[in-house]
Amino acid sequence: MRADAMFAQLVQWRRRLHANPELSFQEVETARYVAQILKTIPGMRIEVGVGLPTAVVGTLSSGSGPTIAIRADMDALPILEENDHDFRSHNEGVMHACGHDAHITIGLGTASLLSTCFQNREIQGTVKFLFQPAEEKADENGSTGAPYMIQAGVLAEVDCVIALHMSPEDQLGEVRVHDGYSMANVDVFEATVHGTGSHGAYPHLGTDPIWMLGPVLQALHGIVARRVSPLEAAVISIGSIKSGTASNVIPSEVTLNGTIRSYHPDVRKVLHIEMERAFSIITNLGGEYELTITPEDPSLKNSPEVNLLIKDAINAVYPDFTVIDTPFGLGGEDFAHMTQVVPGAMFFLGCAVNDGKIRDLHTPLFDIDEKVLPVGVSILTEAVTRFLADQILPE
Numbered sequence: 001m002r003a004d005a006m007f008a009q010l011v012q013w014r015r016r017l018h019a020n021p022e023l024s025f026q027e028v029e030t031a032r033y034v035a036q037i038l039k040t041i042p043g044m045r046i047e048v049g050v051g052l053p054t055a056v057v058g059t060l061s062s063g064s065g066p067t068i069a070i071r072a073d074m075d076a077l078p079i080l081e082e083n084d085h086d087f088r089s090h091n092e093g094v095m096h097a098c099g100h101d102a103h104i105t106i107g108l109g110t111a112s113l114l115s116t117c118f119q120n121r122e123i124q125g126t127v128k129f130l131f132q133p134a135e136e137k138a139d140e141n142g143s144t145g146a147p148y149m150i151q152a153g154v155l156a157e158v159d160c161v162i163a164l165h166m167s168p169e170d171q172l173g174e175v176r177v178h179d180g181y182s183m184a185n186v187d188v189f190e191a192t193v194h195g196t197g198s199h200g201a202y203p204h205l206g207t208d209p210i211w212m213l214g215p216v217l218q219a220l221h222g223i224v225a226r227r228v229s230p231l232e233a234a235v236i237s238i239g240s241i242k243s244g245t246a247s248n249v250i251p252s253e254v255t256l257n258g259t260i261r262s263y264h265p266d267v268r269k270v271l272h273i274e275m276e277r278a279f280s281i282i283t284n285l286g287g288e289y290e291l292t293i294t295p296e297d298p299s300l301k302n303s304p305e306v307n308l309l310i311k312d313a314i315n316a317v318y319p320d321f322t323v324i325d326t327p328f329g330l331g332g333e334d335f336a337h338m339t340q341v342v343p344g345a346m347f348f349l350g351c352a353v354n355d356g357k358i359r360d361l362h363t364p365l366f367d368i369d370e371k372v373l374p375v376g377v378s379i380l381t382e383a384v385t386r387f388l389a390d391q392i393l394p395e
Helices: 004-019 028-038 100-119 145-151 209-227 265-279 304-317 372-390
Strands: 045-048 056-061 067-073 126-132 160-167 174-176 180-183 185-194 234-242 253-262 288-295 300-302 322-324 344-350
Touching: 004 028, 004 100, 004 372, 028 045, 028 056, 028 100, 028 126, 056 100, 067 100, 067 372, 100 126, 100 160, 100 372, 126 145, 160 304, 160 372, 185 209, 185 265, 209 234, 209 253, 209 265, 234 265, 253 265, 265 288, 300 304, 300 344, 304 344, 304 372, 344 372
Parallel strands: 067 126, 067 160, 160 344, 174 322
Antiparallel strands: 045 056, 056 126, 174 344, 180 300, 185 253, 185 288, 234 253
């Protein structure tokens, strides 16, 4: 396969990116490096700053035919890397612990191969390569990178969009492809419980917000078990509870925050309603509360038609691969914003290292088997060429 001949180049790109990670909305050098490589690809038109200063869009086109987009996220995480290889992060406390370095690399490799296809007149149409900042973290407006790029028009006239993701839980040769809801709605909640506080020796002279929070916690943890069907995916997790300054002072307030996850929009609504009901217990105990629920990402809904394109591509280039049809979990993915606008799908590509160490996503020892790089390039290239050659438009 042509992608196999690129292996050394793909590894070089990936290791350069891995060693120089940048956090969400700060991908300045990453964007510069991506644009620099795109400039070497014949026929590539490059736009920088599309929706965000660090967003990069590359376009290959014959001028006629359908349009397909490939999305690759670029940001890293605030994690101190514990790997000891020579391309470990040079930016202390910042790490590509979610595989975005591999996503970028595969996007660049796919662009390189498809450029040759266009030059050889093997395909007709347009391919857009969306190198997206800020998938991992929302800004002060509650927005990640995908909505900004969508607002800037990157999906205008796009017929379908595809993305991939590393999956260290799966072996090389295993691919997760799932129709419909596959990753979670992501909501963040913040709450404050107000009492009056008092001296620790005289609790009866005031109202205690810590005591009032007790039954609320029980109610919150009971929502998923008793208010949501066991057949539906849902999670409410509390990440932080803060209160108090001294052992003999009952505080006047408690603050807490956490995450709400679900698949179906109707379940999402139920969770919001039931959370408000759980916190209303506070008023019956003599206190007051404020609850704010901030929606971040919608649930990732994969198009069956686009998934069929992906599965056909996998079968064509890797007929011995195992395709696993299960949801991807309750993690969030801002690619979901794109699949709300045009038909699209994300698939997860097995990349386990198998050295006895736990190398999960978002951990200090995350790593990939780099043989996955040409695999990703081959699958995406095949999917794009099939889409453009056959001009199959998903419904």
